[in-house]
Amino acid sequence: MRLNELSPGKGAKKVGKRLGRGHSAGQGKTSGRGVKGQHARSGGYHKVGFEGGQMPLQRRLPKVGFNSRMARYSAEVRLHELAIPTDEVIDLDVLKKLNLVASFTTKAKVILSGKLDKAVKLKGIAVTKGARAAIEKAGGSIEA
DSSP states (O other), rough: OOGGGOOOTTTTSOOEEETTTTGGOOTTTTSSSOSSGGGSTTOOOOOOTBTTTBHHHHHHOOOOOOOOOSSGEEEEEEHHHHHHHHOSEEOOOHHHHTTTTTTTTOOOEEEEOOOOOOOOOSSSSSEOOHHHHHHHTOOEEOOO
């Protein structure tokens, strides 16, 4: 099969209606828009969700969800990323310097993802239970 042999499947391409081309074309005179009214006019239609003046559904229902304002200042660090820094003590400044977390981050947390073979010393970084066990198993330590 070659590119010039490709074609859409049968029934995939539908021929559009030829509006306003006379009665024999099936869509003559008013072109299927009926007689008068908002729908018959060019540009005459209402916005999405409009219910004729009745309070629309999206405004009748209560708002849901929540976006934490603190989430943008916190970051997650994967366990295997702790092998990248060469510093003796890894803190937030070291992670920022190596672009492992964003520069505006105020707190970070290490999560269990990947493996850690070298002993690391963490200072001022939160750690999950699984990550703590893996760091201590590799011979590392965690300071609050």
